Amino acid sequence: MMPFLPLLACIFQLTSTAFGATAEQWRGRSIYQILTDRFALPAGADPTTCDTGAQTWCGGTWNTIRENLDYIQDAGFTAIWISPVNQNYQGPRTAYGDPYHGYWMADITKLNDRFGKAEDLKALIDELHRRDMYIMVDIVVNNVMATSTEPDYSSYLFNDAAFYHNYCPVKYGNPDSERNCWMGDTRVTLPDVDTSNPSVIRAYGEWAKAFVEQWGVDGFRIDAAKHVEPDFWPKFCGPAGVFCIGEVYGDDVDLAASFQGPKALDSVLNYPMYGALQKAFMIPGSQNASALEEVLGEERRKFKDLTVLGNFLENQDLPRWHNSSVDPQSLYNAMAWTFMTDGIPIVYYGQEQGFSGIADPHNREPLWPSKYEKGASYRLIQQLNQLRNFLVRTTPEWLVDPVKVLSVNEFAIVIQKGYVVSVLTTIGSPPNGKATINAKTSFKPSTAMTDIITCHQWVIGASGLIQVEYSKGGVPIILVPSPDLAGSGMCGESLNVQRGGRVKGGLVSESESGVRGMREKRGGRGRWMGWGLGAFVGWALM
Known part of the structure; x- marks a missing residue:
């Protein structure tokens, strides 16, 4: 018996029952990802002292998230994902700064007191559940952190070298090396836990179950999931009883798909589609919208369930979209894809503010200098969330109705999911009189449609045809049959839900003033042309 195992019973005196949510329940959520240290400051703190490049703490806490x-929620999100809550490295500043991000694991059975007390974390979770929102917690299982290749293991949960792989630097692209060798380097090492060891498996399973029962979290995001054997995850997530989504970094669809299923994880972050979104929408770039169709087709053949994959454009490990793409419309069209296709939309904090930091650490900017303004990107997210949440509430089958590519060319891609048609363009803001796309939808001729972004009316042409011209610039178009918007609160429709201070279930944003403001600020005019023609597009989200 391992010496640490008797401690688990003492560490977790369980006083509450699990709130854990399943993959089916998470499918209908949209997620806002937060680095706890960088989201919000306590009252009275100096907002000018956070130097992103300094790689140190800036003062965010669980309480400031709750506050x-x-x-x-006003942006329409129904869940948050927060950075790890467990105890991190405690010692002198390293060559790469301090563990403000939460990923340098020390003792996983203890909380990180830099972010608050136990009652603060509990208060955050309770408040989220009061709002009918979910919480996903980032979990580091593959490794701990040290500053030597020969660390003292006595302070970790797994407190002996026998529970770790011997030191060797990872050779990326080699699966055996990725699972058995250490990430990091010789200055900040990440000792690799031997997750094939039966005692380790048993201890991790007991910890996961106890953690969920104690804190009532709804899901786990698993860091570095591909560095662990896929068959370990059911032994970890099964006892926890919550939805688990893993990080499987890279464009390889086969590799990512091998980590989803009953012998692996519930889901993974959709890195292959992220790569396709870059190819399609980034400016400058190849503007290859066909990449989306190609990856979607391959994923449909190989994944068990596309509808629970995590769709994203940014995270703590990637450059901000705006750092790589100079045109705001490229972000708006790519973002519309993440909400209107199969999968769970995830927005990394600051994406809604157009942050532009390059890779770590500059993609981990403090949010407070933005003053939490509700500008163009924020308001677009409100609209996307409002429509998606309305569909979840009134037409839940929309979530599992596979998205279909109706048309794709060098200028745009047209997709249909359920009764929603999205026309997404690669051209960016400048007008392009030669850019046009046609698509045959499933709707009957003369069907009245509404673009939920501009609230302009469309009419389906002969044979179900729509045509879009980009003579005034390229913005996303999301068409819904006009009668089906009844009760949505969008485009002049009433909001037909039960209220209790906030919309019941947290599934519809009440920030209609933000949506109205977006429409009122637009310039340009739209019109529909008779047979088979849609609107000339001339509205910029600026």
């Missing part, structure tokens, strides 16, 4: 949940 600013309105900003997240």
